[in-house]
Amino acid sequence: MAKVVCVLYDDPVEGFPNAYARDGLPKLESFPGGQTLPTPKAIDFQPGTLLGSVSGELGLRTFLEGQGHSLVVTSDKDGPDSVFERELVDADIVISQPFWPAYLTAERIAKASKLKLAITAGIGSDHVDLQAAIDRGMTVAEVTYCNSISVSEHVVMMILSLARNYIPSYQWVVKGGWNIADCVARSYDIEGMAIGTVGAGRIGSAVLRRLKPFDVKLHYTDRHRLPEAVEQELAVTFHKTAADMVPVCDVVTINAPLHPETENLFDNAVIAKMKRGAYLVNTARGKICNRDAVARALESGQLAGYAGDVWFPQPPPKDHPWRSMPHHGMTPHISGSSLSAQARYAAGTREILECWFEGRPIREEYLIVAGGKLAGAGAHSYSAGDATRGSEEAARFKT
Ligand code: NAD
Numbered sequence: 001m002a003k004v005v006c007v008l009y010d011d012p013v014e015g016f017p018n019a020y021a022r023d024g025l026p027k028l029e030s031f032p033g034g035q036t037l038p039t040p041k042a043i044d045f046q047p048g049t050l051l052g053s054v055s056g057e058l059g060l061r062t063f064l065e066g067q068g069h070s071l072v073v074t075s076d077k078d079g080p081d082s083v084f085e086r087e088l089v090d091a092d093i094v095i096s097q098p099f100w101p102a103y104l105t106a107e108r109i110a111k112a113s114k115l116k117l118a119i120t121a122g123i124g125s126d127h128v129d130l131q132a133a134i135d136r137g138m139t140v141a142e143v144t145y146c147n148s149i150s151v152s153e154h155v156v157m158m159i160l161s162l163a164r165n166y167i168p169s170y171q172w173v174v175k176g177g178w179n180i181a182d183c184v185a186r187s188y189d190i191e192g193m194a195i196g197t198v199g200a201g202r203i204g205s206a207v208l209r210r211l212k213p214f215d216v217k218l219h220y221t222d223r224h225r226l227p228e229a230v231e232q233e234l235a236v237t238f239h240k241t242a243a244d245m246v247p248v249c250d251v252v253t254i255n256a257p258l259h260p261e262t263e264n265l266f267d268n269a270v271i272a273k274m275k276r277g278a279y280l281v282n283t284a285r286g287k288i289c290n291r292d293a294v295a296r297a298l299e300s301g302q303l304a305g306y307a308g309d310v311w312f313p314q315p316p317p318k319d320h321p322w323r324s325m326p327h328h329g330m331t332p333h334i335s336g337s338s339l340s341a342q343a344r345y346a347a348g349t350r351e352i353l354e355c356w357f358e359g360r361p362i363r364e365e366y367l368i369v370a371g372g373k374l375a376g377a378g379a380h381s382y383s384a385g386d387a388t389r390g391s392e393e394a395a396r397f398k399t
Contacts, residue, residue: 001068002092002357003114007084007102008054010075016055024048025340031145032206035365038143038348047343052097058121058346060095060353067357077102079395085111093117093356095349099333101127101314103391109136117356121349122147122336125368126258126285129386130378133369140369141362143348144377145202147336151283152206154309154335155253159195159211161329162279162305163188163251186304186327191215196249198242198265199256199284200226201381207253208234221245222256224380243270251279254308258285260385268293277304283335286312286322287387295325303327309335313394 025048030036045051045059052058057073064071072091076083077100084102088094092114096102104118109132118128120142133140161167169183195211196219197204205226208218218236220226225238239245242265246252252274256262266280266289274280280303282289291312297303307329311322314333322330348366355362367376374382 001070003087003090004060004064004069004071004093004095004353005084005087005091005102006058006060006071006073007077007094007096007100008052008056008058008073008075009097009100011053011055012050016053017050020048020339022048025343031202032149035145038146038344038351040347040350040354043347043350045343045346048339050339051342051346052099052121052337056342056346058095058349060346060350063350064353069357075100077394078392078398082395088112088115091115093119093353095119095121096127097121097337097345098124098127099314099337101391103313103388103394104128104133105388105391106132106386109133109138117141119349119352120368121345122341124257124285125378126287126387127391128369129388130259130369130374130382131384131386134372134374134384137372138369139356139362139367140378141352141366142368142377143345143352144363144365146344146348147338147341148202149206150338150341151203151255151335152210155203155207155255155281155283156210158281158283158307158329159190159251159253159279162281162307162327163190163193167329190251193217193250194219194248195251195253196220196239196245198222198245198252198254198262198288200236201255203283204253204255205230205234207255208236219245219249223261242266243273246270246274246278248275249278250275251281254280254282254284254288256284256288257381258287258387259382260387261383262288263387264288264290266290266293268296271297271302274302276302279303279305279307282306282308283310284308285387286310286314286316291321295321298325298327305329309333313391315394315397317393317396 044062074083165187194217200220221239364376368378
């Protein structure tokens with residue numbers, strides 16, 4: 001019987017909800033392109049309820065305990081005295097969400113001698129030292145596509161919010177003001193702007209599709225070129241590298257995974273190549289952008305705005321400069337954890353667990369690492385290596 005350790009974010013400060021803003025979720029038939037939605041044999045939760053926090057337990061307890069497995073759920077994940085560090089030692093399976101990542105560093109993997117499977121309830125498995133997982137022969141799997149559309153909606157929202165100066169304008173209303181000139185002195189239409197995505201996979205191409213009706217000029221860079229028919233349909237221009245693309249863009253959105261090729265990609269040099277007054281939106285991973293280079297570029301005016309929901313580490317310390325830099329539109333990591341997305345990744349996590357316990361293969365598109373190498377979505381979108389360095393700093397959030 002397996003010991004499953006599941007790390008989830010805390011419940012709401014006012015307690016676990018007993019009522020919701022809406023009565024249900026729209027029913028989807030499939031993902032764009034035809035990939036099927038998660039297909040567990042059953043679910044023990046109500047779609048549209050809070051599943052990603054500790055009391056939601058991803059709806060897994062009845063299923064796991066019914067089969068004789070044990071489940072430990074905690075939000076206490078950072079530092080040597082954390083519940084996670086303690087429970088990990090004899091865990092067979094670890095589940096965590098990128099929003100509140102249980103960092104599985106090489107040191108932690110070394111301490112967890114029974115650990116065979118790390119499931120990302122969501123997308124993006126950079127919180128696992130993938131090189132250490134490869135060396136150990138572990139399986140790392142995620143729920144590919146579960147929240148890609150959720151994030152693409154968030155990206156469009158953030159681009160419009162920055163360009164139109166939405167957040168400061170909202171704040172004038174809350175403060176009791178009617179300061180139109182203060183609001184509009186930094187407000188622009190995106191019509192006619194050039195917008196480029198780094199990464200045109202599931203999220204990046206959904207962002208391109210959603211932006212097309214705004215009459216903007218679309219650009220992308222990716223290690224895999226889109227089919228010619230798609231490039232023509234979207235009228236999108238391909239660039240070999242991010243550095244080649246950014247000089248022509250008014251807005252850049254980052255939609256590639258974090259791995260050794262993309263870590264620190266937006267450093268001083270690449271940001272300096274951007275147009276003065278460009279907007280940068282990063283919902284991919286915090287470490288793809290250099291923390292201090294972003295803050296400096298906002299202060300100097302090289303960037304007119306920066307928004308996103310990804311930080312490093314997570315949670316970021318209280319004094320992280322992205323909390324206080326000018327012209328930012330940061331949120332905690334939420335874009336992929338809408339109630340709609342939670343229902344899909346909770347079901348996908350259960351599908352992966354059912355396959356694992358029954359000895360059936362996990363869907364190829366869910367795999368990041370398997371059989372001692374990158375596999376499935378991992379082989380397509382990642383390079384091997386480690387991107388967890390520095391994650392210990394997450395423990396500082398508590399102090
Ligand atoms: P995907 O695998 O469909 O697409 C990723 C694309 O990035 C692929 O086309 C890949 O070729 C490309 N890529 C990889 N390395 C690159 C590089 N060096 N330069 C340019 N392109 C590169 O994945 P997706 O569903 O689109 O998700 C992308 C990433 O977004 C995830 O890995 C994750 O980090 C992040 N994400 C964030 C949230 C959130 O809540 N903020 C939710 C889901 C995913």
